[in-house]
Amino acid sequence: MAVAQSIMLAAGGTGGHLFPAFALAEELKRRGVTVDLMTDMRGDRYGSGFPARTIYQVPSATLASRSPADVVRTTMMLARGTRAAFSILGRVKPSAVIGFGGYPTYPPLVAARLRGIPTAIHEQNAVLGRANKLLAKRVTAIATSFDRTKFLEGKLAEKAVLTGNPVRQAVVDAAARPYEAPSAEGVIRLLIFGGSQGARFFSDTVPLALFALPDAIRKRLRVVQQAREEDLERVQEAYSEANISAEIAPFFTDLPTRMAAAHLVVGRAGASTVAELTVMGRPSILVPLPHALDNDQLNNARRLAESGGAWCIEQKNLSPERLADELEKLLIAPDGLAAAAKAAKTAGRPDAVRNLADFALALAEGRKTGMGRES
Structure with a gap:
């Protein structure tokens, strides 16, 4: 042989x-x-x-x-x-x-x-x-x-x-950190990323949605968001005006570590993203990239949502107002986030x-x- x-x-x-x-x-x-x-x-x-x-x-x-x-x-x-x-x-x-x-x-x-x-x-x-x-x-x-x-x-x-x-060793290492839902008065860590093709939509939508949240939630937010180079300044200004603590960059080399630290991830549904979320066991709102070939991201997101590990919302249905409503419901009920994290972990390989x-x-x-x- x-x-x-x-x-x-x-x-x-x-x-x-x-x-x-x-x-x-x-x-x-x-x-x-x-x-x-x-x-x-x-x-x-x-x-x-x-x-x-x-x-x-x-x-x-x-x-x-x-x-x-x-x-x-x-x-x-x-x-x-x-x-x-x-x-x-x-x-x-x-x-x-x-x-x-x-x-x-x-x-x-x-x-x-x-x-x-x-x-x-x-x-x-x-x-x-x-x-x-x-x-x-x-x-x-x-x-x-x-x-x-x-x-x-x-x-x-x-x-x-x-x-x-398979996921990289950096993801496996980050997955050793157990998920902890946000406490009643503690900070809320949100991670938003959309890849090179999908970041623009989140730059347009997420700051408006977070601005619409109640003051009691907004002041607890710690946001990490990927944005395209040409959108960095306006996204940062939007968060500054809303008095929301935010770190904005076109790319994060330590994304697995940041994902492990997040209480909730908002992102696209590429295969690697879904694999990393499930290996780590992190709850997410997945917004599949529209017009993707063969609807691969929609299929990925639906599979994870069916397991209870994520919430799948198509981009055509996601206005800033809808996102604000969804976020408020999730962030005031941390037990739901913890349950989704557990379900995502169960779905991981x-x-x-x-x-x-x-x-x-x-x-x-x-x-x-x-x-x-x-x-």
Whole structure:
């Protein structure tokens, strides 16, 4: 039986794809396996210090529309990426290639199949993403994060394994802090973040909602909020006028620590966000990004809300007045926050990174990955 010498990970340049790949890389490194990363030309734009021996950048493109021009442009770019990936894999000779979604994973996985290298994809969301949907028939095995994954049916489901969505060690470390609901007169710590695509809505909505809260609640607030660079000044001014203590920044490198400290999180419902909230056991109001491909965030948020670990409100239904009402109801009843935190923790999969590493090594060493239909 072969022993895995190295494993190539492939991930798009967004946090939702890079962070679970990062977590797997950490675990494989702990097990003595060399990890390389193949990504698009954005590389590690989060400055996370990805734990790979080498980070390879290959051309890629996302299909923006169905217009003939976009289809031709995307196809040509993916073909260029596949040629580049084929050459890199020939030099590196990994034991397996595992993709984490996004069109940048398409060239490495297609090239790996052409070279006869075992392949797998990991789906972070409750719905199979478009790139993963294209690759699902071509790969050796599929790892999933939810017990039910939309569009994963029939023969595809037969090669699927439920591993969960792994989180980084920083999240696991922060999760050691138990949740404590706000006391009757104590401070209330709110954390608001929306990612690069979703922060603008929260910049427009949340300050107005918090300003509308009763004085007795407002004076206890300690807000940490992500905002786009161009919105920082106006958001800070809004909180200053409302006499609300707030720290505003475009990005927080210590977000897991801040999440663990929060009494309530208001955010989007990306797969990594949901995984981190559940591993930590933190209550949240989730506002899925509208118009997301295949409604993946809406599916993620609904799954967590069904468990009792979050409240899902679609953006089209969330005015500042509605958010103020929801926040007031939650903040005057801390027992409800504590119950949601417990439910979120129950829904979490803290062993996901170990499961995925076991899956990756079985794939690389030619062993059975535990394939079977999702339960």
